[in-house]
Amino acid sequence: MSRVWERSGSGPPVLVVNGPNLGALGRRDPGHYGALDLDAVMSRLVKLAAELELAVEGRQSDHEGEVVEALLAARGRGVVAALLNPGALAHTSYAVRDAVEAAGIPVVEVHLSNVHARERWRHRLVIASASAGVIAGLGPLSYELGLRAAAELASRARRGPPSGQAAEQAR
Numbered sequence: 001m002s003r004v005w006e007r008s009g010s011g012p013p014v015l016v017v018n019g020p021n022l023g024a025l026g027r028r029d030p031g032h033y034g035a036l037d038l039d040a041v042m043s044r045l046v047k048l049a050a051e052l053e054l055a056v057e058g059r060q061s062d063h064e065g066e067v068v069e070a071l072l073a074a075r076g077r078g079v080v081a082a083l084l085n086p087g088a089l090a091h092t093s094y095a096v097r098d099a100v101e102a103a104g105i106p107v108v109e110v111h112l113s114n115v116h117a118r119e120r121w122r123h124r125l126v127i128a129s130a131s132a133g134v135i136a137g138l139g140p141l142s143y144e145l146g147l148r149a150a151a152e153l154a155s156r157a158r159r160g161p162p163s164g165q166a167a168e169q170a171r
């Protein structure tokens, strides 16, 4: 694992997993990815997590297998939901897709850039079919909205499936 941000805050923990090249944020193609580095993105998430009464922790790895391992280990470590920016693995990795499916927690996929407005090969998102949802194109706000979504999905999972009219209203 290239980088670890230790758990911070109190409350149910949400894991933020970043794939290849996201360690270079801040100096990498700021036209697409903005000026903030991953430390700054994580600091913003730590602040928001406090508001949402969650804890947050992070990983960044340039290795596909480490992304898989982080996802598969999460639930056993008490993590209730995850945000995943797979980087370019979003377009290629069936292994990460299967890990998202097997993780046993809701995984919200996030992208800083609007992948649908870029090269054609970025339009294909192979992990998305296993993700709880995808938020793309909003810069660091994609992560922040992703954390709000992860918090809501995790608390719904803890409450159990709604039934009848409650199920209608929850949609």
Ligand code: DQA
Residues within 6 Å of the ligand: 020, 021, 022, 085, 086, 087, 088, 089, 090, 110, 111, 112, 113, 114, 115, 122
């Ligand atoms: C990215 C989009 C991917 O296409 C790219 O390979 C990345 C970053 C994003 O956050 O916009 O590494 O996931």
